[in-house]
Amino acid sequence: MTTWLDNLLFGYYPYICLAVFFIGSLLRFDRDQYTWKSDSSQLLRRGQLRLGSNLFHIGVLFLFFGHFFGMLTPHFVYEHFIGAGAKQLMAMISGGIAGVLAFVGLTLLLHRRLTEPRIRATSKPSDILIVVLLWLQLLLGLATIPLSAQHLDGSMMMLLAEWAQRIVTFRSGALRVPPLSGGARTPAQPAGRTQSAAPAGRRCLR
Numbered sequence: 185m186t187t188w189l190d191n192l193l194f195g196y197y198p199y200i201c202l203a204v205f206f207i208g209s210l211l212r213f214d215r216d217q218y219t220w221k222s223d224s225s226q227l228l229r230r231g232q233l234r235l236g237s238n239l240f241h242i243g244v245l246f247l248f249f250g251h252f253f254g255m256l257t258p259h260f261v262y263e264h265f266i267g268a269g270a271k272q273l274m275a276m277i278s279g280g281i282a283g284v285l286a287f288v289g290l291t292l293l294l295h296r297r298l299t300e301p302r303i304r305a306t307s308k309p310s311d312i313l314i315v316v317l318l319w320l321q322l323l324l325g326l327a328t329i330p331l332s333a334q335h336l337d338g339s340m341m342m343l344l345a346e347w348a349q350r351i352v353t354f355r356s357g358a359l360r361v362p363p364l365s366g367g368a369r370t371p372a373q374p375a376g377r378t379q380s381a382a383p384a385g386r387r388c389l390r
Contacts, residue, residue: 195359198351236292243286247325250279255348268338275341280329287322294319 254275262271294315297303332340343361350358 191359194347232292232296236289236296239285239289240293241289243282243284243289246282247279247286250275250282255345256352257345258349259342259345268342269336270338272332272338272341273336276329276332280326283322283326283329287319287326290315290319290322 254271259268266274297307297312297315347358347361350356350361
């Protein structure tokens, strides 16, 4: 059951999400170009809009590019300048600050949309649903920071980055990256080789 769930969540589900994103975006652009917009509520009430919007967009843009370059940049590009542990600590601090900014900004926008009668009356259910989903995603991301603080050597970050790079570049073996395969690998070990597998391999050579 665990193996099947791992295959689904870490092997197939990312490609399903990417396919839905790209195909859905192309179809929407081809059929409903004028729906690529959000209805402005600035004329209904300006309170909390500027502050909430600025905080949210600054934070979420930093998080997007931080995850994009942090996860998809190969380790050999920056290993001569910063170690894996230092990179993880920097990501936790800067990402935590950006996450709090985005969370506070989105909380202001959500409060404004739910409590202002005129904005609430003109809001579609999808508007509220999207804001709530983003709010929960930010909250979940912030909640993982204490968990990341339990392994500050950068090993888990390296494993996650390797998995993401294999998914994005369509390379096989993403599910064989520990700990998805049940092993444990340090940043110094080459990809695809675990501490438990190395002695077994040497015994086979003997």
